Amino acid sequence: MREPLEPDGCESSLAREPLAAGQAGDLARVFKALGDPVRLRILSIVAGHTGGEACVCDLTAAFELSQPTISHHLKVLKEAGLLTSERRASWVYYRVVPERLAELSALLSLPTGAVT
Amino acid sequence: MREPLEPDGCESSLAREPLAAGQAGDLARVFKALGDPVRLRILSIVAGHTGGEACVCDLTAAFELSQPTISHHLKVLKEAGLLTSERRASWVYYRVVPERLAELSALLSLPTGAVT
Numbered sequence: 446m447r448e449p450l451e452p453d454g455c456e457s458s459l460a461r462e463p464l465a466a467g468q469a470g471d472l473a474r475v476f477k478a479l480g481d482p483v484r485l486r487i488l489s490i491v492a493g494h495t496g497g498e499a500c501v502c503d504l505t506a507a508f509e510l511s512q513p514t515i516s517h518h519l520k521v522l523k524e525a526g527l528l529t530s531e532r533r534a535s536w537v538y539y540r541v542v543p544e545r546l547a548e549l550s551a552l553l554s555l556p557t558g559a560v561t
Numbered sequence: 562m563r564e565p566l567e568p569d570g571c572e573s574s575l576a577r578e579p580l581a582a583g584q585a586g587d588l589a590r591v592f593k594a595l596g597d598p599v600r601l602r603i604l605s606i607v608a609g610h611t612g613g614e615a616c617v618c619d620l621t622a623a624f625e626l627s628q629p630t631i632s633h634h635l636k637v638l639k640e641a642g643l644l645t646s647e648r649r650a651s652w653v654y655y656r657v658v659p660e661r662l663a664e665l666s667a668l669l670s671l672p673t674g675a676v677t
Contacts, residue, residue: 460608463623469598477596482585492576492671507579543671550669553662555608
């Protein structure tokens with residue numbers, strides 16, 4: 446799922462108007478992908494890595510988990526549109542998708558004064 | 562779980578430094594609460610409601626779901642620290658917790674230029 450969550454390209458806030466059922470379903474899948482401690486830590490390591498990308502070797506070193514388990518979590522994050530990957534030589538490199546994170550961040554930011 | 566997700570009160574970004582396991586666990590529980598379309602829609606309705614609060618009656622009108630089902634989702638959102646509730650007369654009124662949303666929003670916002 447790599448298409449924008451907001452079809453009109455407009456960044457929305459939860460408070461702007463009630464989410465439509467379809468849009469809520471797409472967003473829920475992305476939040477579900479974030480709803481796992483290992484996936485959040487993977488995302489954090491990739492986002493903070495020098496050059497903005499990390500290879501599986503960087504990730505396996507950070508966790509006491511098998512490479513297939515880490516690969517599964519990477520797949521979930523990719524399917525949610527939170528990571529992209531690129532194979533170079535014998536390694537696959539992962540980057541976060543800043544636009545996706547920005548969409549989610551905007552969604553969770555309430556307009557000033559909206560909630561008193 | 563109502564205590565701040567960042568014990569030092571400092572709003573953090575995923576990219577600032579790798580999330581510690583405990584912090585990732587707390588955050589994952591909150592994102593898991595958001596990982597459901599009905600709960601996202603409930604949050605959106607409450608956040609956008611006039612006066613910043615909504616009662617269960619406002620929510621039951623918006624969904625073809627039983628009141629116990631909606632109450633279950635409200636409980637999950639409250640336990641994640643995303644909503645607070647207050648009983649007045651015969652109704653319970655719900656409000657979003659802006660600080661909690663702001664924490665999550667900050668977490669997902671990457672520093673400009675962090676990812677190139």
